[in-house]
Amino acid sequence: MSNIQVVVRCRGRNEKEVAAKSPIVIDLPNDTFSVTDPYISINNNYTTTSVSSLSSAANQGTNQSRRSSTNASATLSNYKTYKFDQVYGSQADQHLIFEKVALPLFNDFLGGSNVTILAYGQTGTGKTFTMCSGEQATKEVDFKHSESAGIIPRVLIELFNKLESVGQKDDYLVKCSFLELYNEDLRDLLNDDEKPAKLRIYENVIGAGNINNGGNSSSNGMPASKKLESKQKSIAIQNLREESISNCQDGFKVLQRGVMKRKTASTKLNDVSSRSHTIFTINLYRSQPDSNGSGTSLFKVSKMNLVDLAGSENINRSGAQNQRAKEAGSINQSLLTLGRVINSLSEIASNTSNSSIHNASHIPYRESKLTRLLQDSIGGSTKTTLIATISPAKINIDETISTLDYACKAKNIKNLPQSGQDSDLVMKKVLVKNLSQELVKLNYDLIASRSKNGVWLDEDNFKQILEENESLKASLKEANLSTESLSTKIAHFEKFKASNEINIKNLREQINRSTTKNEAISKENDQLRIDLESKNSEIKQLNERLVKVNEKFNSTTTQLAKVIYENLDSSIESISNILTKYNNSANNEILTTFDRQLAKNIVDFRKSVSQKIRDINNNLSNSLLQDLPEFLNKYNENYDTLNSLVLTLNANLCQNLSDLKIANDKLSGYIIEDHLNYSTQELLTQLIKTKVSSQLSNLHEKLNQSLNLLIQESQHSYKQLFESSITQISQDVIESERNELSKREKNWSNEANRVFGLIDKDLADVNQDELNHNKERFAALSTQTTESFSNLDKETTKNLAGLGELIKREEDPNFSIIRSGLPSLDEVCGSIKQNDASIKNTLAEIDKNLKDIRRFDPKVALKSSPVRSGRSPEVESRRSPSRSPSRTISPSRTYNKHISPTKSLAGVKTKIPQLQTSLENKENQGPNQKRRRVMQEVENLLNG
Numbered sequence: 001m002s003n004i005q006v007v008v009r010c011r012g013r014n015e016k017e018v019a020a021k022s023p024i025v026i027d028l029p030n031d032t033f034s035v036t037d038p039y040i041s042i043n044n045n046y047t048t049t050s051v052s053s054l055s056s057a058a059n060q061g062t063n064q065s066r067r068s069s070t071n072a073s074a075t076l077s078n079y080k081t082y083k084f085d086q087v088y089g090s091q092a093d094q095h096l097i098f099e100k101v102a103l104p105l106f107n108d109f110l111g112g113s114n115v116t117i118l119a120y121g122q123t124g125t126g127k128t129f130t131m132c133s134g135e136q137a138t139k140e141v142d143f144k145h146s147e148s149a150g151i152i153p154r155v156l157i158e159l160f161n162k163l164e165s166v167g168q169k170d171d172y173l174v175k176c177s178f179l180e181l182y183n184e185d186l187r188d189l190l191n192d193d194e195k196p197a198k199l200r201i202y203e204n205v206i207g208a209g210n211i212n213n214g215g216n217s218s219s220n221g222m223p224a225s226k227k228l229e230s231k232q233k234s235i236a237i238q239n240l241r242e243e244s245i246s247n248c249q250d251g252f253k254v255l256q257r258g259v260m261k262r263k264t265a266s267t268k269l270n271d272v273s274s275r276s277h278t279i280f281t282i283n284l285y286r287s288q289p290d291s292n293g294s295g296t297s298l299f300k301v302s303k304m305n306l307v308d309l310a311g312s313e314n315i316n317r318s319g320a321q322n323q324r325a326k327e328a329g330s331i332n333q334s335l336l337t338l339g340r341v342i343n344s345l346s347e348i349a350s351n352t353s354n355s356s357i358h359n360a361s362h363i364p365y366r367e368s369k370l371t372r373l374l375q376d377s378i379g380g381s382t383k384t385t386l387i388a389t390i391s392p393a394k395i396n397i398d399e400t401i402s403t404l405d406y407a408c409k410a411k412n413i414k415n416l417p418q419s420g421q422d423s424d425l426v427m428k429k430v431l432v433k434n435l436s437q438e439l440v441k442l443n444y445d446l447i448a449s450r451s452k453n454g455v456w457l458d459e460d461n462f463k464q465i466l467e468e469n470e471s472l473k474a475s476l477k478e479a480n481l482s483t484e485s486l487s488t489k490i491a492h493f494e495k496f497k498a499s500n501e502i503n504i505k506n507l508r509e510q511i512n513r514s515t516t517k518n519e520a521i522s523k524e525n526d527q528l529r530i531d532l533e534s535k536n537s538e539i540k541q542l543n544e545r546l547v548k549v550n551e552k553f554n555s556t557t558t559q560l561a562k563v564i565y566e567n568l569d570s571s572i573e574s575i576s577n578i579l580t581k582y583n584n585s586a587n588n589e590i591l592t593t594f595d596r597q598l599a600k601n602i603v604d605f606r607k608s609v610s611q612k613i614r615d616i617n618n619n620l621s622n623s624l625l626q627d628l629p630e631f632l633n634k635y636n637e638n639y640d641t642l643n644s645l646v647l648t649l650n651a652n653l654c655q656n657l658s659d660l661k662i663a664n665d666k667l668s669g670y671i672i673e674d675h676l677n678y679s680t681q682e683l684l685t686q687l688i689k690t691k692v693s694s695q696l697s698n699l700h701e702k703l704n705q706s707l708n709l710l711i712q713e714s715q716h717s718y719k720q721l722f723e724s725s726i727t728q729i730s731q732d733v734i735e736s737e738r739n740e741l742s743k744r745e746k747n748w749s750n751e752a753n754r755v756f757g758l759i760d761k762d763l764a765d766v767n768q769d770e771l772n773h774n775k776e777r778f779a780a781l782s783t784q785t786t787e788s789f790s791n792l793d794k795e796t797t798k799n800l801a802g803l804g805e806l807i808k809r810e811e812d813p814n815f816s817i818i819r820s821g822l823p824s825l826d827e828v829c830g831s832i833k834q835n836d837a838s839i840k841n842t843l844a845e846i847d848k849n850l851k852d853i854r855r856f857d858p859k860v861a862l863k864s865s866p867v868r869s870g871r872s873p874e875v876e877s878r879r880s881p882s883r884s885p886s887r888t889i890s891p892s893r894t895y896n897k898h899i900s901p902t903k904s905l906a907g908v909k910t911k912i913p914q915l916q917t918s919l920e921n922k923e924n925q926g927p928n929q930k931r932r933r934v935m936q937e938v939e940n941l942l943n944g
């Protein structure tokens with residue numbers, strides 16, 4: 001029976017602790033190694049809590065550790081001192097640890113004992129450094145030549161050195177297993193299967209003669225063959241893989257594989273913190289000499305458990321959260337259980353100092369997998385050494401004290417390790433069988449491949465390879481399809497690229513062309529801008545010229561209107577003059593002449609009558625018949641004069657029209673030649689031309705309208721004035737003349753009746769033939785007069801025809817162009833109408849005179865003869881028309897001399913009324929009536 005060896009290793013301060021300027025609170029007798037004085041003192045003044053949570057948990061129900069601490073404490077009250085088996089300081093290297101701590105156990109291990117080395121301590125204090133290596137596990141480490149190589153690699157090196165140094169005298173077998181306990185789950189760190197078989201802890205009865213149960217379980221158990229009677233149980237792990245190693249390098253590879261699979265994480269206190277508990281186990285099978293001569297080869301089985309516990313940590317200090325906190329909780333939980341186990345074992349050891357076998361039922365091994373795994377190592381049958389790693393820094397003092405408390409308690413635990421002679425023995429055939437199974441499994445392919453020239457595989461592997469091959473074929477097919485698809489796409493993209501390149505080329509050419517065009521357009525724009533500016537200036541000049549033209553046009557229009565007004569005035573004045581002349585000169589002259597002639601005739605007639613009275617027959621007839629043709633000639637002359645006046649009037653009208661036409665032509669010429677010639681720039685300023693034209697047209701139209709309106713109004717007013725004045729004058733004159741003539745006619749009629757009565761009475765013998773002759777002459781005179789009227793009618797008809805033609809031309813749209821600026825038809829018609837009215841008046845006068853002439857009855861005249869009345873000449877002279885100028889037409893101044901007055905007068909008396917009636921009828925039905933009708937129609941047209 002032996003106590004667990006407890007060794008403390010205190011590292012130096014790390015960079016964080018130095019940076020934190022945390023002082024060293026650990027006092028060691030030697031910074032390297034101390035065996036004679038294995039004490040550790042801690043300055044209690046630095047402690048924040050008297051006992052850490054872990055240590056308090058571990059100390060539940062016992063004061064042993066406290067007592068032991070007390071026993072180990074130094075004299076200084078402020079210092080807490082611990083005594084251990086060995087104490088290593090910061091200067092203790094890996095080799096020293098191996099030599100002083102591991103090598104003794106290793107030797108036991110070689111001797112066939114089961115040994116355990118446990119590393120326990122706060123996180124970041126060097127457990128993994130001590131057990132495995134200071135090198136990073138991510139790279140392949142040459143442990144053989146590494147100073148930082150820990151206990152495990154050094155054990156492996158030493159193991160094979162020893163085994164190989166023994167030579168071939170002993171047969172041996174070395175197997176390794178590597179497992180981890182993470183969050184209460186066991187993981188085989190050497191099993192690379194995706195779904196490895198679940199590891200299961202079970203108790204193996206030591207001495208049953210089984211080792212590894214076919215290789216699938218590892219036994220920490222006690223010797224089976226020799227001490228079956230002891231019935232001790234060992235802990236075995238089902239399905240844990242063990243790998244045989246034949247040299248240390250193989251062992252390094254196994255170690256490296258496991259370390260790389262181990263759960264690590266970066267924490268506040270350690271960059272690569274182990275988050276799981278690991279157990280690296282080396283199983284050594286060494287052949288034993290056949291001492292009893294049975295011929296049965298036996299192999300001694302020893303086991304070396306190298307345990308790297310996860311670091312205890314204060315979660316509050318480590319700042320672990322989430323997964324890290326869960327890990328820490330699990331770690332702490334398992335360590336708490338381990339502490340209770342240690343306490344229990346420590347108390348049992350204190351109470352039963354000589355007890356050789358613990359009552360396992362009182363030890364809480366089953367409370368965690370960790371304690372179950374370590375059941376053989378702590379309080380079991382193995383030689384165990386606990387290496388407690390601590391930090392010297394003040395900031396970790398609580399955890400350090402806790403660790404040391406544990407270590408002290410563990411130091412009290414007593415194990416009952418078997419000696420080398422008590423180790424398990426395994427028959428060689430069993431071992432070989434197990435090894436053969438493993439070899440068969442591992443070398444199937446090799447055996448198959450070497451048995452033929454070609455490649456030879458076992459069926460499972462072949463099937464697997466076939467499946468892989470099929471999978472690869474399918475993948476290849478898919479890849480080919482994908483390649484084809486990609487090739488098609490590439491070809492498509494190549495085409496697309498080619499077309500795109502063509503398009504790009506075309507687009508570039510278009511861009512170039514567009515650029516060239518743009519440049520040209522820019523140049524054109526610049527030029528156009530310059531042209532526009534010049535055109536604007538030209539437009540400005542044109543506008544100025546247009547303004548001037550407009551001013552000139554306005555002035556010209558004003559002048560034109562003035563000319564037109566002047567012409568109109570002159571025309572009206574001319575017409576008025578003509579009419580005045582006609583009225584005053586022609587008509588009055590005619591009338592005056594007529595009156596004078598009439599008066600003369602009357603005087604002559606009176607003389608003649610006197611003469612006739614005196615000469616009864618000769619003078620009256622001659623006077624009457626000789627003077628009538630002369631009167632008619634006069635009438636004809638007057639008519640001719642009147643006709644010539646009408647022609648003159650027409651000529652004047654034509655002249656006026658011509659003048660107006662010339663004025664219009666001048667205006668048109670001015671517009672076309674002068675005004676429109678300014679529009680030579682119209683190709684460039686079509687809009688201006690249109691505007692000017694439209695404005696000119698509108699202006700022209702407005703001017704025409706205003707002129708027409710003015711002329712119409714003037715015409716209308718003049719017409720009304722003229723008509724009213726003429727009508728009034730004519731009516732007045734006619735009325736006065738009619739009244740006068742009526743009076744004279746009455747007188748003359750009375751006188752004539754009296755003369756004719758005297759003639760009838762006195763000249764009964766007037767020759768009838770002469771009278772007839774006079775009658776014929778008078779008829780001829782009437783016929784001639786009728787012809788004259790007919791000619792006048794024709795002339796009037798001709799004029800009316802011209803007027804109709806004028807009306808037609810008026811209606812002709814082409815004439816409207818010429819008419820613009822000319823006197824309107826109303827004006828012309830008004831003039832004609834005025835002329836016609838004057839003619840009408842003149843004709844009326846003539847008609848009236850003719851009526852008077854026609855009414856002349858020589859018989860009546862003769863009846864009123866003073867000779868027959870017997871009245872004195874003075875009385876007759878008072879009653880005679882000669883008292884005042886009479887316009888009564890004298891039928892004749894003398895009678896034809898060869899006609900007998902008596903005879904002639906008798907015929908005249910009977911025939912003249914008939915002739916008079918006939919003339920009146922002719923007058924009513926003749927050209928005058930037609931003329932009046934036509935004039936009436938013309939007037940209707942003008943008014944309509």
Ligand SMILES: Nc1ncnc2c1ncn2[C@@H]1O[C@H](COP(=O)(O)OP(=O)(O)OP(=O)(O)O)[C@@H](O)[C@H]1O
Nearest residue numbers: 011123124125126127128129134270273274310311
């Ligand atoms: N004695 C020592 N000498 C030199 N360096 C050391 C020593 N002990 C530990 N270290 C260094 O301290 C760091 C932490 O050590 P390590 O990882 O072994 O601690 P740990 O106790 O295993 O921590 P955890 O429990 O978190 O895994 C490592 O970088 C290691 O190299």
